[in-house]
Amino acid sequence: MHKRVPVSIESAHCSTCMMGHVCLPVGMPSQEVEQLDALVKERVRLEKGDVLFRHGETLNALFGLRLGSVKTQLEEQSGQVQITGFYLPGEIIGLDGMAEGQHSSTAIAMEDSEVCVVRMQDVDEISRYVPSLQHQIRRIMSKEIARSHQVLLALGSMRSEQRLAAFLLNLSQRLAALGYSSTDFIMRMSREEIGNYLGLTLETVSRLFSRFAREGLIRVSQREVRILDMIALHELVGKPG
Amino acid sequence: MHKRVPVSIESAHCSTCMMGHVCLPVGMPSQEVEQLDALVKERVRLEKGDVLFRHGETLNALFGLRLGSVKTQLEEQSGQVQITGFYLPGEIIGLDGMAEGQHSSTAIAMEDSEVCVVRMQDVDEISRYVPSLQHQIRRIMSKEIARSHQVLLALGSMRSEQRLAAFLLNLSQRLAALGYSSTDFIMRMSREEIGNYLGLTLETVSRLFSRFAREGLIRVSQREVRILDMIALHELVGKPG
DNA sequence: CGAGAGCTTGAGTTATGTCAATTCGTGTGG
DNA sequence: CCACACGAATTGACATAACTCAAGCTCTCG
Numbered sequence: 001m002h003k004r005v006p007v008s009i010e011s012a013h014c015s016t017c018m019m020g021h022v023c024l025p026v027g028m029p030s031q032e033v034e035q036l037d038a039l040v041k042e043r044v045r046l047e048k049g050d051v052l053f054r055h056g057e058t059l060n061a062l063f064g065l066r067l068g069s070v071k072t073q074l075e076e077q078s079g080q081v082q083i084t085g086f087y088l089p090g091e092i093i094g095l096d097g098m099a100e101g102q103h104s105s106t107a108i109a110m111e112d113s114e115v116c117v118v119r120m121q122d123v124d125e126i127s128r129y130v131p132s133l134q135h136q137i138r139r140i141m142s143k144e145i146a147r148s149h150q151v152l153l154a155l156g157s158m159r160s161e162q163r164l165a166a167f168l169l170n171l172s173q174r175l176a177a178l179g180y181s182s183t184d185f186i187m188r189m190s191r192e193e194i195g196n197y198l199g200l201t202l203e204t205v206s207r208l209f210s211r212f213a214r215e216g217l218i219r220v221s222q223r224e225v226r227i228l229d230m231i232a233l234h235e236l237v238g239k240p241g
Numbered sequence: 242m243h244k245r246v247p248v249s250i251e252s253a254h255c256s257t258c259m260m261g262h263v264c265l266p267v268g269m270p271s272q273e274v275e276q277l278d279a280l281v282k283e284r285v286r287l288e289k290g291d292v293l294f295r296h297g298e299t300l301n302a303l304f305g306l307r308l309g310s311v312k313t314q315l316e317e318q319s320g321q322v323q324i325t326g327f328y329l330p331g332e333i334i335g336l337d338g339m340a341e342g343q344h345s346s347t348a349i350a351m352e353d354s355e356v357c358v359v360r361m362q363d364v365d366e367i368s369r370y371v372p373s374l375q376h377q378i379r380r381i382m383s384k385e386i387a388r389s390h391q392v393l394l395a396l397g398s399m400r401s402e403q404r405l406a407a408f409l410l411n412l413s414q415r416l417a418a419l420g421y422s423s424t425d426f427i428m429r430m431s432r433e434e435i436g437n438y439l440g441l442t443l444e445t446v447s448r449l450f451s452r453f454a455r456e457g458l459i460r461v462s463q464r465e466v467r468i469l470d471m472i473a474l475h476e477l478v479g480k481p482g
Numbered sequence: 483c484g485a486g487a488g489c490t491t492g493a494g495t496t497a498t499g500t501c502a503a504t505t506c507g508t509g510t511g512g
Numbered sequence: 513c514c515a516c517a518c519g520a521a522t523t524g525a526c527a528t529a530a531c532t533c534a535a536g537c538t539c540t541c542g
Contacts, residue, residue, distance in 0.1 A: 082398050443521080445497090
């Protein structure tokens with residue numbers, strides 16, 4: 001449990017990676033992407049439940065998720081936990097905590113996963129001759145800020161049904177960007193994790209899934225979802241109050 | 242209304258600015274701070290209620306708050322608003338939206354204020370010979386991520402009284418860092434704004450203030466607060482559930 | 483095939499929201 | 513300078529969304 005297995009990497013190159021169009025290099029000209037090849041010197045394989053990093057540990061790298069899914073959570077001394085994000089392939093983990101040089105959250109693999117390790121010192125090194133790398137990092141961080149503001153919006157001013165609808169639509173969209181179906185997918189997280197993330201109890205989440213299904217918005221069986229009425233979900237989220 | 246008045250600046254230099262120890266240059270060696278003097282070419286004065294930038298506008302600068310206070314909010318097409326942050330002097334505004342090149346939130350002055358305009362192209366220019374500037378930007382962005390995660394924690398897993406206590410303690414702490422009293426201060430925001438930020442109604446906020454006062458935790462009169470029992474407030478926040 | 487974790491559903495409770503009346507405070511114009 | 517008007521805050525009574533506790537069901541994995 002909780003082991004991090006370094007993986008020997010032959011083809012650990014951003015320029016040849018399938019995730020290039022969604023990951024760190026997104027939008028960069030291909031000649032600059034080639035110069036990123038020195039950026040990833042290590043990959044780590046994680047088993048379900050493994051901890052990628054833990055709250056308080058020194059931060060010296062970012063992690064690009066290559067495969068699988070990962071959640072990040074704040075852990076209070078009182079024992080309460082708040083999930084702050086669910087990450088899919090192509091997304092970057094570890095952006096908080098660069099302020100103090102140590103992670104403010106804990107990252108846990110939700111299924112068998114693999115991440116590319118990007119050392120910050122290599123970022124500094126390489127960005128000397130690839131200036132756009134700095135822009136990419138800023139862009140990614142900014143996106144993370146905007147993302148968490150969206151969640152704030154959900155938690156601060158939406159009713160439970162709207163939160164769950166927004167959650168489903170967000171997942172759907174991100175999966176679609178990865179080339180998966182936007183209507184049929186498996187949720188990697190439990191009802192409890194969804195509830196925690198959305199500021200609801202697992203029972204409320206479960207009831208909402210049942211209700212959405214009853215109303216014909218979705219079909220759901222355990223963690224398998226099919227979205228039947230995307231428009232209605234959007235309307236639900238957009239509704240005031 | 243809603244005017245942004247550029248201010249001629251003689252002494253708009255980070256190296257001589259009183260905010261140096263809390264603002265962008267915080268922690269940088271003084272010789273590097275001097276090199277930041279070219280960073281701020283413009284200052285803008287805002288009257289209470291003025292909009293610094295609006296959701297959707299093109300972003301090409303960050304703003305260092307020099308004086309006053311500013312709130313940022315998301316504005317949904319449905320008309321609902323979610324306040325995502327209250328900013329004090331020394332804090333940097335506009336970090337979201339660097340991803341898409343346009344602001345994702347709207348920033349509004351809560352009292353007469355003044356901001357330093359930091360153009361992103363100048364950041365790129367100057368960071369060529371002051372590499373630590375990049376670190377500073379990353380640090381600030383990372384801090385903003387961590388900050389919004391803290392708010393997520395509040396909205397996702399605290400009860401109303403804990404949220405308000407956490408809010409007060411956070412304000413207290415930041416004001417102390419600016420050299421003001423940590424126990425006596427004026428809240429620049431209305432009950433409604435506090436409620437919106439914390440995912441509560443203004444009535445709930447008002448009742449909580451009254452209750453905290455009744456229980457001897459604070460004294461409060463309109464927007465004037467005095468914290469009487471800091472420890473109890475901390476305990477309240479730390480309590481599970 | 484059994485045990486445990488995860489999920490669903492029901493019944494009853496409660497924290498927080500809603501609506502409404504009142505007070506307080508500030509700024510404006512007579 | 514006073515009085516009025518308007519926005520902000522307080523307080524009360526009531527409504528309800530979401531929580532809690534509890535029971536039973538259903539997968540999954542060993």
